[in-house]
Amino acid sequence: MRRSIGLGKIFGIPLRLHYTWFIIFTLVTISLVLYFPGDYPIVERIAFGILTSILFFACIIIHELAHSILAIRNNIPVKEITLFVFGGISHITKEATRPKTEFLIAIVGPLASLAMGGIFYGLSILLAQAQQTLMAHLMQWLAIINVILALFNLIPGFPLDGGRIFRATIWRKTGNYLRATHIATRVGQGIAYTFMVGGLAIIFVTHLWFNGLWLVFIGWFLHDAARASYQQVLLRDSLSGVTVRHITDYGCPLASPEFSLRELVQSYILPTGRSGFPVAKEATLEGMVTLHDLKKIPQNRWDTTTVQDIMTPVNKLKIAYPNQDVLSLLQQMEETDHMPVVEGGKIIGMVNRDDLNRFLRIQTALGTKLRF
Numbered sequence: 001m002r003r004s005i006g007l008g009k010i011f012g013i014p015l016r017l018h019y020t021w022f023i024i025f026t027l028v029t030i031s032l033v034l035y036f037p038g039d040y041p042i043v044e045r046i047a048f049g050i051l052t053s054i055l056f057f058a059c060i061i062i063h064e065l066a067h068s069i070l071a072i073r074n075n076i077p078v079k080e081i082t083l084f085v086f087g088g089i090s091h092i093t094k095e096a097t098r099p100k101t102e103f104l105i106a107i108v109g110p111l112a113s114l115a116m117g118g119i120f121y122g123l124s125i126l127l128a129q130a131q132q133t134l135m136a137h138l139m140q141w142l143a144i145i146n147v148i149l150a151l152f153n154l155i156p157g158f159p160l161d162g163g164r165i166f167r168a169t170i171w172r173k174t175g176n177y178l179r180a181t182h183i184a185t186r187v188g189q190g191i192a193y194t195f196m197v198g199g200l201a202i203i204f205v206t207h208l209w210f211n212g213l214w215l216v217f218i219g220w221f222l223h224d225a226a227r228a229s230y231q232q233v234l235l236r237d238s239l240s241g242v243t244v245r246h247i248t249d250y251g252c253p254l255a256s257p258e259f260s261l262r263e264l265v266q267s268y269i270l271p272t273g274r275s276g277f278p279v280a281k282e283a284t285l286e287g288m289v290t291l292h293d294l295k296k297i298p299q300n301r302w303d304t305t306t307v308q309d310i311m312t313p314v315n316k317l318k319i320a321y322p323n324q325d326v327l328s329l330l331q332q333m334e335e336t337d338h339m340p341v342v343e344g345g346k347i348i349g350m351v352n353r354d355d356l357n358r359f360l361r362i363q364t365a366l367g368t369k370l371r372f
Contacts, residue, residue, distance in 0.1 A: 004082060013068050013078050015061065020085035029053045036137055044134070052138050059116050059146055060088040063153075066112040067161075068092070070105050079331075086221055087149070093331050095236065099172040099180075106164035110150040117146035157222050158188035159229040181233045188226035195219030236327060238360065244329055245322040247359050248341045248349040254280040255289055257308035261297060264289065264307055276338035276352065279311045283346040285319075287311035288338060320351055330356075 004016040032049035033042070060083065068078040068090045079091040096102035124139035156166040158181075167184035171177055199215030202208050253268060255277040268277055275291040289311040297305050318332045320339045329351065333339060341349045 004084075010061070010065060010081070011069060013065070013072075014080040016080055016082045018082050018084035021057075021083045024085045024087075025053055025057070028056060032141065035141060036134060040134055048134055048138055052141060055138075055142055056145060057083060057088075059113065059142065060149070062116065063109045063113050063149065064088045064090045066108045067105055070108050071096075074101050074105065076101075076105075077331075086218070094327065095177075095233065096168075099168040102171070103165055103168035106161045106168065109161050110153045113146045113150035113153070117143045117150065119143075120146060155191060156184075156187055157191035158184035158226050160188070160222070163188045163226070178233070178237060181230060185226050185230040189223050192219045192221075192223035192226060195222065235360075239326045239330075242326045242359075243322065244320045244324045244326060244341055244351055247326065247355045248320075248322065248351055249355055250349040252278065252350040254278050254283070254347060255307050257281065257286055257306065257311065259307045261294060261302040261305050261307065261310070264294070265302065269294070276350070278340040278347050278350055279307055280347050285314050285317075285340055285342055285347040287313045288317055288340060290338065322348070326356070 004018040007015040007017055009015065029046075029049045029052075032052050033045045036045045036048060061081065064081045068081060071078050071090070071092050074096065076096060077093045079093050081088060081090050092105075096105060120139045120143035124136045124143055127133075127136035127139055153160050154162040154165070156162045158164065158167060163184050166187065167180045170183055171180035174180060196216050196219035199212040199217075199219060201212075202215065203212030206212075252274065253272065255264060255268060257279050259267075264277075268274070269291065277289055278285055279287040279289055287308075289307050293310045293312070297310060318336060318339055320329055320332070320341045322341060322343050329339070333351075333353065338350055338352045340347055341351055
């Protein structure tokens with residue numbers, strides 16, 4: 001979800017808006033304009049529709065914040081919260097280590113939505129008694145939608161909250177995290193197929209194309225999300241116990257900062273086929289230079305431009321360490337393909353995505369998990 005807009009931070013958690021959010025925001029606003037009583041002026045209904053949509057997505061943020069804050073309190077990092085066409089998602093960077101923790105993190109979101117539903121329902125009654133009809137309808141809609149949001153998320157379709165609650169329950173009973181994930185994923189995919197079949201039935205039987213297609217899209221999203229989540233769990237399991245030392249490229253040559261770019265190309269890039277090199281003096285890391293950096297410089301300047309002129313200095317680099325686990329490395333490498341490995345203050349090698357992919361291919365080919 002990189003095609004998104006940063007909206008700042010809430011409690012230190014970055015909030016982002018995916019471009020697909022504008023689609024659902026528009027659809028929700030239109031449906032609200034039709035929901036409000038028609039005897040009010042259209043301009044007023046549009047204004048209240050936009051306001052209600054904004055409040056609705058604020059509720060989704062609160063729902064996701066409930067997950068995120070509880071995750072952080074249990075020492076589970078949260079990368080960001082993203083709003084998109086199907087609502088919102090908290091990007092939690094690692095799984096819970098105990099079923100109880102997963103259960104609590106999963107259930108707190110729906111509980112927050114139910115609580116907001118109750119608050120909005122109470123406000124709708126008070127506003128109706130004060131004859132603030134349009135505001136009462138606004139609060140009533142928010143009450144209903146929050147309850148729907150809570151109930152939908154409680155469906156035991158992994159990776160919905162209900163699916164995670166279901167997985168936590170199986171995990172606690174079996175003591176086997178992978179088996180619980182596999183069962184929860186299969187159930188989630190079954191529910192996804194139910195949504196898709198139901199959507200198609202609505203289209204062909206009732207000819208309600210919008211409602212039917214929406215159910216199909218929800219089913220497709222749930223199926224895809226369940227598959228992706230399960231693959232992520234398998235990846236994490238395959239990499240547990242593996243450290244940076246096991247995938248470090250110790251043979252990567254070190255480039256001198258005084259090299260001209262032409263020397264870099266002729267002596268390093270062309271002979272080795274590598275696209276990134278640590279820059280060092282006497283094994284002391286000074287920076288990184290990549291093919292991407294080189295391509296920014298015209299060839300007629302390669303003889304007069306040095307590696308030091310274009311390298312990323314060490315104070316702006318992400319550094320890996322030999323005993324660091326690969327799972328934490330993956331989180332650091334989301335925005336880079338190369339990371340230097342430093343031990344005792346000296347550069348000893350480099351890790352890159354190709355090394356990691358090759359490692360995983362070997363595990364797959366052997367049909368087992370390598371242990372160290």
